[in-house]
Amino acid sequence: xxxxxxxxxxxxxxxxxxxxxxxxxxxxxxxxxxxxxxxxxxxxxxxxxxxxxxxxxxxxxxxxxxxxxxxxxxxxxxxxxxxxxxxxxxxxxxxxxxxxxxxxxxxxxxxxxxxxxxxxxxxxxxxxxxxxxxxxxxxxxxxxxxxxxxxxxxxxxxxxxxxxxxxxxxxxxxxxxxxxxxxxxxxxxxxxxxxxxxxxxxxxxxxxxxxxxxxxxxxxxxxxxxxxxxxxxxxxxxxxxxxxxxxxxxxxxxxx
Amino acid sequence: xxxxxxxxxxxxxxxxxxxxxxxxxxxxxxxxxxxxxxxxxxxxxxxxxxxxxxxxxxxxxxxxxxxxxxxxxxxxxxxxxxxxxxxxxxxxxxxxxxxxxxxxxxxxxxxxxxxxxxxxxxxxxxxxxxxxxxxxxxxxxxxxxxxxxxxxxxxxxxxxxxxxxxxxxxxxxxxxxxxxxxxxxxxxxxxxxxxxxxxxxxxxxxxxxxxxxxxxxxxxxxxxxxxxxxxxxxxxxxxxxxxxxxxxxxxxxxxxxxxxxxxxxxxx
Numbered sequence: 180x181x182x183x184x185x186x187x188x189x190x191x192x193x194x195x196x197x198x199x200x201x202x203x204x205x206x207x208x209x210x211x212x213x214x215x216x217x218x219x220x221x222x223x224x225x226x227x228x229x230x231x232x233x234x235x236x237x238x239x240x241x242x243x244x245x246x247x248x249x250x251x252x253x254x255x256x257x258x259x260x261x262x263x264x265x266x267x268x269x270x271x272x273x274x275x276x277x278x279x280x281x282x283x284x285x286x287x288x289x290x291x292x293x294x295x296x297x298x299x300x301x302x303x304x305x306x307x308x309x310x311x312x313x314x315x316x317x318x319x320x321x322x323x324x325x326x327x328x329x330x331x332x333x334x335x336x337x338x339x340x341x342x343x344x345x346x347x348x349x350x351x352x353x354x355x356x357x358x359x360x361x362x363x364x365x366x367x368x369x370x371x372x373x374x375x376x377x378x379x380x381x382x383x384x385x386x387x388x389x390x391x392x393x394x395x396x397x398x399x400x401x402x403x404x405x406x407x408x409x410x411x412x413x414x415x416x417x418x419x420x421x422x423x424x425x426x427x428x429x430x431x432x433x434x435x
Numbered sequence: 436x437x438x439x440x441x442x443x444x445x446x447x448x449x450x451x452x453x454x455x456x457x458x459x460x461x462x463x464x465x466x467x468x469x470x471x472x473x474x475x476x477x478x479x480x481x482x483x484x485x486x487x488x489x490x491x492x493x494x495x496x497x498x499x500x501x502x503x504x505x506x507x508x509x510x511x512x513x514x515x516x517x518x519x520x521x522x523x524x525x526x527x528x529x530x531x532x533x534x535x536x537x538x539x540x541x542x543x544x545x546x547x548x549x550x551x552x553x554x555x556x557x558x559x560x561x562x563x564x565x566x567x568x569x570x571x572x573x574x575x576x577x578x579x580x581x582x583x584x585x586x587x588x589x590x591x592x593x594x595x596x597x598x599x600x601x602x603x604x605x606x607x608x609x610x611x612x613x614x615x616x617x618x619x620x621x622x623x624x625x626x627x628x629x630x631x632x633x634x635x636x637x638x639x640x641x642x643x644x645x646x647x648x649x650x651x652x653x654x655x656x657x658x659x660x661x662x663x664x665x666x667x668x669x670x671x672x673x674x675x676x677x678x679x680x681x682x683x684x685x686x687x688x689x690x691x692x693x694x695x696x697x698x699x700x701x702x703x
Contacts, residue, residue, distance in 0.1 A: 245457030274450035337566035380573035386562035407641035
């Protein structure tokens with residue numbers, strides 16, 4: 180056991196500052212364990228959101244030494260001996276109190292997305308899909324909605340004014356999941372991603388991928404494929420020529 | 436969850452954290468190395484492209500990729516495999532038909548976009564480090580909406596890679612017939628690496644099969660997509676390796692052509 184210095188942001192919408200705590204740390208502990216010890220021994224009113232302590236509920240998102248992380252998955256041996264550990268709330272979202280932020284932006288954006296639309300002639304229980312066709316979408320189902328990707332995306336993190344037109348990486352993987360879904364019958368996912376979700380704002384600097392605790396390849400497997408699908412619909416000369424020759428209204432990928 | 440009906444975008448303020456970023460790791464290292472690497476390469480390539488000499492080894496038919504296809508009136512006749520139809524001018528590269536498209540292919544490449552947006556444009560310089568600009572519209576308007584033209588440049592890059600491959604095959608001729616030297620290995624390795632980069636491109640991945648909804652109906656294209664995806668997983672690596680291989684290949688041909696070194700010959 181050793182004693183470490185923790186600096187935890189304390190405050191609310193009116194203001195706040197970093198409060199310093201010297202706290203005991205045991206071998207094998209994670210940051211959330213230490214935050215709980217601070218709560219138990221020194222600051223019982225410290226607000227922190229947590230639930231599973233297993234990296235699966237996505238509740239304990241915060242910024243540890245400036246990097247967006249799940250506190251329950253950040254081991255203390257990541258930090259050098261004597262190095263202070265600074266914990267702040269997610270910067271992109273409004274603060275409620277201490278380490279708790281209001282992440283409803285993400286739920287509002289999720290509600291704006293058209294849901295899964297199976298073919299009209301299929302009833303529940305009649306859905307049949309091949310594994311090879313659903314594999315790509317399954318990667319995106321690993322998302323635990325911790326919103327670290329949304330928080331670290333500079334499009335909204337550094338530019339609050341972009342929140343209305345931009346849905347963010349969490350919703351882009353949802354759009355990709357549905358556009359790649361073998362039984363989703365909607366053919367306007369790409370237009371919606373580009374025009375309503377603000378896919379064009381993304382400059383693919385991959386921070387969403389870097390912070391994803393589920394290691395989802397958000398940029399390479401969801402955002403870029405969606406950008407490519409949009410490019411295929413709108414900017415590809417061969418697709419345009421093919422549609423002219425074969426008189427297809429939509430890009431072939433909508434149904435193939 | 437909030438109980439107000441007010442949209443989140445205008446809701447209460449964010450936490451008033453004084454420091455603009457709290458990262459204590461060496462986040463500047465990546466952008467600095469990228470700036471140094473790309474700047475050094477562009478400086479070398481610019482010098483070589485306008486140097487207009489030492490690009491062709493007549494005995495062994497080595498043609499540097501920076502001058503392929505050589506289509507200027509100033510090209511050595513034997514090096515011009517596709518004719519000489521552009522005027523010879525000091526400001527017009529001998530490979531003026533291919534270089535602009537290769538440059539555009541790399542400029543619009545999804546990996547290089549990440550690299551230069553972060554390191555040159557600071558947008559953002561690193562994750563959770565503030566954007567260097569007050570306003571941001573991404574790739575939604577001119578000129579950056581032009582990044583969507585990557586697909587065009589991919590098609591052209593495939594054509595140019597085929598020409599580079601042709602050059603590498605022609606280089607197996609020596610004055611005595613078939614020949615094999617260290618230069619052949621260098622040219623061939625460069626071409627193989629260029630294909631790894633080009634076929635692992637995100638646009639290639641899309642064209643091969645990424646655009647499909649049902650892989651099960653297209654097994655061949657699924658296989659091609661799988662191969663492209665495997666290469667794509669190391670796209671950054673291929674991007675940097677090919678920058679190095681292009682410069683090294685060019686330098687080797689220049690060194691042999693200028694007589695600084697003699698080609699190590701194994702056959703012929």
